Amino acid sequence: MSRLVVVSNRVGDLRNPAQTGGLAVAVSEAIKDRGGIWFGWDGNTEDEADRSATIETIGNVQTILHPIASVDYQPFYLGFANSVLWPLFHYRADLVRYQQDYYDAYMRVNEQFADGLIPHLRGDDLVWVHDYHFMPLGAMLRERGCGAKIGFFLHIPFPPPDIFAALPNHQTIMEALLQYDVIGFQTFTDVTNFRRCVEEFTQAEVNGERFRFNGRVSVADRFPIGIDVEAFQKMASSKAEALFSEKFRRNLVADKQMIGVDRLDYSKGIPARFQAFSQMLTRYPELSKTVSFLQIAPPSREDIGAYAEIRDELERLSGTINGTFADFDWTPIRYIHRSVSRDRLAALLRTSQVALVTPMRDGMNLVAKEYVAAQDPEDPGVLVLSRFAGAAEEMPEALLINPFDVDEMADAFNQALNMPIEERRERHEILLQRTRAFDVHTWQERFVACLSDPGAWQTSIKTY
Numbered sequence: 313m314s315r316l317v318v319v320s321n322r323v324g325d326l327r328n329p330a331q332t333g334g335l336a337v338a339v340s341e342a343i344k345d346r347g348g349i350w351f352g353w354d355g356n357t358e359d360e361a362d363r364s365a366t367i368e369t370i371g372n373v374q375t376i377l378h379p380i381a382s383v384d385y386q387p388f389y390l391g392f393a394n395s396v397l398w399p400l401f402h403y404r405a406d407l408v409r410y411q412q413d414y415y416d417a418y419m420r421v422n423e424q425f426a427d428g429l430i431p432h433l434r435g436d437d438l439v440w441v442h443d444y445h446f447m448p449l450g451a452m453l454r455e456r457g458c459g460a461k462i463g464f465f466l467h468i469p470f471p472p473p474d475i476f477a478a479l480p481n482h483q484t485i486m487e488a489l490l491q492y493d494v495i496g497f498q499t500f501t502d503v504t505n506f507r508r509c510v511e512e513f514t515q516a517e518v519n520g521e522r523f524r525f526n527g528r529v530s531v532a533d534r535f536p537i538g539i540d541v542e543a544f545q546k547m548a549s550s551k552a553e554a555l556f557s558e559k560f561r562r563n564l565v566a567d568k569q570m571i572g573v574d575r576l577d578y579s580k581g582i583p584a585r586f587q588a589f590s591q592m593l594t595r596y597p598e599l600s601k602t603v604s605f606l607q608i609a610p611p612s613r614e615d616i617g618a619y620a621e622i623r624d625e626l627e628r629l630s631g632t633i634n635g636t637f638a639d640f641d642w643t644p645i646r647y648i649h650r651s652v653s654r655d656r657l658a659a660l661l662r663t664s665q666v667a668l669v670t671p672m673r674d675g676m677n678l679v680a681k682e683y684v685a686a687q688d689p690e691d692p693g694v695l696v697l698s699r700f701a702g703a704a705e706e707m708p709e710a711l712l713i714n715p716f717d718v719d720e721m722a723d724a725f726n727q728a729l730n731m732p733i734e735e736r737r738e739r740h741e742i743l744l745q746r747t748r749a750f751d752v753h754t755w756q757e758r759f760v761a762c763l764s765d766p767g768a769w770q771t772s773i774k775t776y
């Protein structure tokens with residue numbers, strides 16, 4: 313069996329994978345099965361003289377933590393990755409802050425990663441590169457003579473050609489992506505957008521989801537990522553945390569709780585969600601004091617202007633809404649701007665009657681799946697889900713909403729709060745089945761199976 317070599321920005325903790333969430337568990341599981349390497353950044357933003365890679369061997373797995381020079385880190389990570397690619401790939405060309413030196417640093421870091429990785433590779437390895445930080449890495453490994461199979465998985469959305477064209481380097485990036493044997497996406501929409509970009513921006517021969525460019529054949533498919541359902545269910549029903557949630561709920565006075573859990577990111581649609589909650593209280597005054605809304609949003613990428621702005625906006629909005637509707641014994645919105653432990657999060661999801669997952673655009677959105685897994689099947693809550701989250705493709709039984717339509721959202725929130733138990737059970741049963749079927753293990757197994765034999769892979773695009 314071939315070894316698996318995984319490349320990602322951060323390397324999970326192989327000794328304690330549960331701490332870093334489902335993805336680290338699944339990836340370390342796959343590497344442990346086959347033996348292999350997990351290669352990524354060492355997490356150090358300070359320059360020390362002659363820093364070299366840190367290599368550690370745990371059983372049949374090696375972790376290699378590679379340095380990034382501090383002069384490159386800012387323009388690579390905060391610059392090109394998160395001020396250019398992140399907004400653009402989430403259809404927010406208006407937030408792109410392109411600078412040539414960002415792109416130069418992005419290419420430099422990818423070259424350094426390719427140089428650092430190549431001596432460790434064998435011809436029969438399966439190399440699996442993760443996410444938008446490393447799109448050109450495969451092509452750079454090829455330039456250095458790598459003949460192994462190399463696959464790429466994009467965790468975020470892939471935009472349509474008109475948006476992708478706003479990237480000055482779009483053609484170089486497209487041609488680099490066609491150097492992978494496998495290019496994996498979260499959804500049909502992403503695969504379709506990618507194919508359209510191949511047609512518009514490259515000279516590749518296109519045959520369905522297979523592309524021939526410069527003598528190499530690549531296949532694109534959807535590999536929707538999931539969660540570790542059993543592990544999350546276990547956390548959600550942990551006694552100590554359930555007790556905490558109950559106590560927290562009792563302090564709220566209100567009978568019902570709605571919950572939102574997101575990194576504080578402009579793609580998550582939190583301001584419109586707050587507005588819709590306010591609109592719901594205006595339209596349905598009978599809900600006053602019966603429901604409170606808990607939003608947990610830990611800080612994220614605060615060095616970038618757009619993130620500081622969204623933080624200010626939410627503080628203003630929650631203040632205004634509480635100022636308008638609160639009473640001596642009722643706080644409508646509780647907004648918590650910090651991270652909470654995964655056990656606590658799971659218990660809070662379980663004790664909330666409605667989850668609001670309303671991103672303007674999202675690769676997948678794991679919180680939607682975590683909410684479903686956390687529910688008591690006898691008395692499950694209702695998931696309100698944006699049609700622009702990747703998860704919506706697999707979860708049509710959620711209450712699907714348009715996050716740009718505040719009125720529609722307000723009505724859907726009210727409908728969720730009033731949904732009869734039979735309907736809640738019916739919807740939840742199917743959602744849970746599908747969350748199990750497309751869990752993080754399936755995701756990892758399907759990708760590795762495709763990468764092992766890309767020529768024989770039957771793409772799922774026409775069969776789902």
Ligand code: ADP
Nearest residue numbers: 573574575608609610650651652657677678679
């Ligand atoms: P993204 O990767 O864009 O942040 P996802 O919804 O796909 O969005 O994944 C977010 C992950 O981070 C989920 O597993 C979620 O439970 C976790 N998470 C989000 N907010 C918090 C928080 N406040 N505390 C702890 N974990 C969080």
